[in-house]
Amino acid sequence: EEKEKQERPPAPFTTSTLQQAAANRLGYAASRTMRVAQRLYEGVDLGSDGQVALITYMRTDSTRVSDDALRAVRERIQADHGSRYLPEKPNVYASGKSAQEAHEAIRPTTPLRSPDQVAAELNPQELSLYRLVWQRTLASQMADATGTTCALPPASATARS
Secondary structure (H helix, E strand, C coil): CEEEEEECCCCCECHHHHHHHHHHHHCCCHHHHHHHHHHHHHCEECHHHCEECCECCCCCCCCCCCHHHHHHHHHHHHHHHCHHHCCCCCCCCCCCCCCCCCCCCECECCCCCCHHHHHHHCCHHHHHHHHHHHHHHHHHCCCCEEEEEECCCCCCHHHHC
């Protein structure tokens, strides 16, 4: 039996979800993730651009993204992938009940600076973590994924003998 399935994109990173994703995908301990994130937040030397912060503050429990950042992310998605992958309205995610909302979600300072554009200036750990943050931020504002799932019908009682 085939069924149509829609899946909403994941929310932008909070501190804990960044640590979980870095552990699962990159094999980083939480302390390593936060050390690398701190360097990306404080800024890296990008040659002619000077010292540039690549991500927003990394200690947050909020999934909120500023209006200006949402607009820039949506423009990047439109330019790279077209309107087919852009929802009509920005995706908004609820933060946990105890979220203080003092900071935004962890995101690139600008979606215009792709990981490939800064790869030569970052060490492998910084690049991996920046790529993770950059991709999650863009993915969070893309249209729902759609597809088909297949399910086998339940086995009959006589077939179980």
